[in-house]
Amino acid sequence: RWVLSLECKGSRNFMSALRRAVEVDFKDKDKYKSQGLYLLTTGIPDQETHTISAYVAEACGGFDLQLHVCLFSVTKGTDPSGIIPARYANPMETANAFKEIVQAAKGRFHWFGEAGIFESDDITSIISEMEKAKNYSQKCAFLVESLKQHS
Secondary structure (H helix, E strand, C coil), X not given: CHXXXXXXXXXXXXXXXXXXXXXXXXXXXXXXXXXXXXXXXXXXXXXXXXXXXXXXHXXXXXXXXXXXXXXXXXCCCCCCCCCCCCCCCCHHHHHHHHHXXXXXXXXXXXXXXXXXXXXXXXXXXXXXXXXXXXXHHHHHHHHHHHHHHHC
């Protein structure tokens, strides 16, 4: 409910928000085994990807902090605020930038839009596990069948 009550506003000054989260809000980070930050966004950050990735790798490397990104691709022309971002990228460039940032932060990437899910690390992992289970099941069935034939 809290997330749904939020209104989109401001810039995409990712570095400012991340520094605040890591250096101020996580001042007691040593008390916890693992922590995660979720970035909910509709576009590319104001800063260059390599700059953010370097900071994220350093900030997250000191303790067990993971940055997860949820990118929501909106239909063109739906931004009611009229704010022009400091940096523009098409949806694929934006997704690729966040994938790089998430890899530096050892987090997960999720990309969705009004039409559904475009990409999700969690769904990819689940599908991979299901394929492994299917392969093991087929091997077991083959093994059982071959044992029956040799009995």
